[in-house]
Amino acid sequence: MKRLVEIRSQEFLCRERAALDFERRVFWLAQAQEWEQRALDEIAYHFWECNLARAELNAA
Secondary structure, three states: OHHHHHHHHHHHHHHHHHHHOOOOHHHHHHHHHHHHHHHHHHHHHHHHHHHHHHHHHHHO
């Protein structure tokens, strides 16, 4: 989950830059969107791993 914190931090930084850099606002918001998707992917992967481990324990 440490990785998720790092990803969310990057997303926050991009959103912060978007608020300050009006000329490149669209770019920074797009970057933030990419980081947000990475965070969602990380969460999904974490739950997939947990469910896989639980299924293996139940099978044993």
